[in-house]
Amino acid sequence: MADQSKADVAGRQPSSRVAQWIDHRLPVFTFVNHELNDYPTPRNLNYLWNFGSLAGFMLVVMIFTGVVLAMHYTADSNLAFGSVEHIMRDVNYGWMIRYIHLNGASFFFIATYIHIFRGLYYGSYKAPRELLWMLGVVILLLMMATAFLGYVLPWSQMGFWGATVITNLFSAIPVVGESIVTWLWGGFSVDNPTLQRFYALHYLLPFVIVGVVMLHLVALHRHGSNNPLGIDRNGSGDSIPFHPYYTVKDLLGLAAFLLVFAFFVFYLPNYLNSADAFIPANPLRTPAEVVPQWYFLPFYAILRSIPNKLAGVIAMFSAVAVLFILPWLDTSKVRSARFRPIYKWVFWLLVIDVIALGWVGANKPEGLFVLIGRVGTFYYFFHFLVVMPLLGAFERPLPLPTSIGSAVLPKGGAHPAAAQVPVHSP
Known part of the structure; x- marks a missing residue:
């Protein structure tokens, strides 16, 4: 096994003698090849x-x-x-x-x-x-x-x-x-x-x-x-x-x-x-x-939806800050929405909410836009702070496949070309 490992490493060495000289002192070629x-x-x-x-x-x-x-x-x-x-x-x-x-x-x-x-x-x-x-x-x-x-x-x-x-x-x-x-x-x-x-x-x-x-x-x-x-x-x-x-x-x-x-x-x-x-x-x-530019509009809508200036500023910055703690807000053990029947629809509600906030941010804060902005702001934070923690407790995920190969290959068998693919463990 040790000899085989050395052979694999040798097989990944640069072919040029100049490149080998450089790589022996600064392994840039080996690094790029591995990554x-x-x-x-x-x-x-x-x-x-x-x-x-x-x-x-x-x-x-x-x-x-x-x-x-x-x-x-x-x-x-x-x-x-x-x-x-x-x-x-x-x-x-x-x-x-x-x-x-x-x-x-x-x-x-x-x-x-x-x-x-x-x-x-x-x-x-x-x-x-x-x-x-x-x-x-x-x-x-x-x-x-x-x-x-x-x-x-x-x-x-x-x-x-x-x-x-x-x-x-x-x-x-x-x-x-x-x-x-x-x-x-x-x-x-x-x-x-x-x-x-x-x-x-x-x-x-x-x-x-x-x-x-x-x-x-x-x-x-x-x-x-x-x-x-x-x-x-x-x-x-x-x-x-x-x-x-x-x-x-x-x-x-x-x-x-x-x-x-x-x-x-x-x-x-x-x-x-x-x-x-x-x-x-x-x-x-x-x-x-x-x-502002279109990519700021959802956050701009959140800022304007709250009458108090300080509260609006806090809400605008919190809209991004809440993403930092998202890994701990989502209590579900399952990652992919493919196997989370409720979260799949909740996710699309969030997408619609962000688009609606962007539309509100592009218009004057008057009439119906004020109401839509406040509802959109409320749901944005409700999604992350309430819905996601509760879904982990109440949602019943679908069964997960045993492996990626069994899910994507016919009858879980190896693809004929798979035997020829040199895969190295990280």
């Missing part, structure tokens, strides 16, 4: 598992385009709007770089939100993946902060008044609120120091996200991916190597994703943006309605 080639993965992952890698791809795109834009952007309240117009009109392919960056933020959130809801449906937050899930929530918070800072930078009406409204929320905090707002502004109003601070943080935070993503991947590879059945892998019949099976699947998903992304970049580049983003900031002219 991408030999890494055992559940054999039944569907295309919803593509969105994690798609989010990672969009992070790289956002960093690359952001660095290029930073070369031409001027973080000055008198010059920022003009520098963005300079990028659009005078820089070679500047319009394309900016539209990729602008729409890339939306598609980054699309991939991330689908990734999160997939985790909610299949119970990917349950033991032993609690830290994996919590790191994902940290990434979401960092994304929100980065996106907020970013849409302030063009120094348009939307950015200026968005910064004014959002930063003023911290003034609701007793005792220290006003000091926090003054520190965020760098003075006593949203002005040039505010823009410079936001620019510095907007440039820094994506690299912080990269660091948390690396921790997220380490936690993922510690216990492996969850799967649609929500059961642990049991033997080689439940696993296949990540490459080439899931690399090809990810590339197909990426191609489809890029087709939709390219359609927005080249044909509807401003569809997801506000008209106020094309008007220079004017501190003396308040817009009729300050509406």
Whole structure:
């Protein structure tokens, strides 16, 4: 067995002598081979598992385009709007770089939100993946902060008044609120120091996200991916190597994703943006309605649904904070909603509720929208704090399959090609 193990390791050594020399001193090639080639993965992952890698791809795109834009952007309240117009009109392919960056933020959130809801449906937050899930929530918070800072930078009406409204929320905090707002502004109003601070943080935070993503991947590879059945892998019949099976699947998903992304970049580049983003900031002219980007709208609706300012701020931040303790709120022993007949429908109620909150957030807080916002806010927290703990006690799950292989292979037998698949234990 020891000789065979040594032979397997030797078989995975780089073929080039230069690569072998490097790998002996810094085992990068062995690491990449193990993480991408030999890494055992559940054999039944569907295309919803593509969105994690798609989010990672969009992070790289956002960093690359952001660095290029930073070369031409001027973080000055008198010059920022003009520098963005300079990028659009005078820089070679500047319009394309900016539209990729602008729409890339939306598609980054699309991939991330689908990734999160997939985790909610299949119970990917349950033991032993609690830290994996919590790191994902940290990434979401960092994304929100980065996106907020970013849409302030063009120094348009939307950015200026968005910064004014959002930063003023911290003034609701007793005792220290006003000091926090003054520190965020760098003075006593949203002005040039505010823009410079936001620019510095907007440039820094994506690299912080990269660091948390690396921790997220380490936690993922510690216990492996969850799967649609929500059961642990049991033997080689439940696993296949990540490459080439899931690399090809990810590339197909990426191609489809890029087709939709390219359609927005080249044909509807401003569809997801506000008209106020094309008007220079004017501190003396308040817009009729300050509406954030679409990916903030559900949280914005929660903020506005509560009349008390402090309570609204607490509720808005709690809407994300509740996700941190979700692994302990869900008391069911079964992960996947496939085997939870009641939770399956409750999950879709949550999806409808979040969409309804987004619709409310995009409209003025008056008439029926006020009622829908309050009902939606109540159900959001009721779902996590009441429904999920109670379902674990009262729901009767369906019987689980004995293994992934027995559920996905005909009559539980091994696929003819399975004997040829080299699967290595983690």
